[in-house]
Amino acid sequence: MHSGLAYFITFFVIVISVFVTLFFKYELEQMFREKKSVIAFHICNLIITFMVSVGAYAVMTVYLFGKSFKLFPSTVILLFMILPIYIFGHFAFEKYKFVYQKYRTTGNEKVVVLNEKYLKKKRSAKFKQYNALAKEDRSHNAAKSRRRL
Incomplete structure (x- = not known):
């Protein structure tokens, strides 16, 4: 046992x-x-x-x-x-x-084929929100810098 x-x-x-x-x-x-x-x-x-x-x-x-x-x-x-x-x-x-390899290369290190399964892999919803917040923050900072001029 x-x-x-x-x-x-x-x-x-x-x-x-x-x-x-x-x-x-x-x-x-x-x-x-x-x-x-x-x-x-x-x-x-x-x-x-x-x-x-x-x-x-x-x-x-x-x-x-x-x-x-x-x-x-x-x-x-x-x-x-x-x-x-x-x-x-x-x-x-x-x-x-x-x-899930991103791409395949030849002997002289040139990219031959991009893997579509890797490209189709789902991104997390957290990252979409994070990126949206970053873009929004960037646009607000750009507007502030324009006001100073």
């Missing part, structure tokens, strides 16, 4: 860790201007996710439930939990990345 609950909570920790590491991998690839996925980043992501999940599971079993922590069986179970989640998360993140 307690180990099942620990694995269930660790599942959520793994999902969050996979999302965060994939986001950092994407940002690093943009920073280094990589066109394709870098295998080293995937390996680092898996190691980081594995360390976080083992730590979370160990803390829950030892400190929360007062049970003994057995490294080998839990390691194997956590690896079998991490791999499918990471693979599914990677494909979902790649799909999301290309769907």
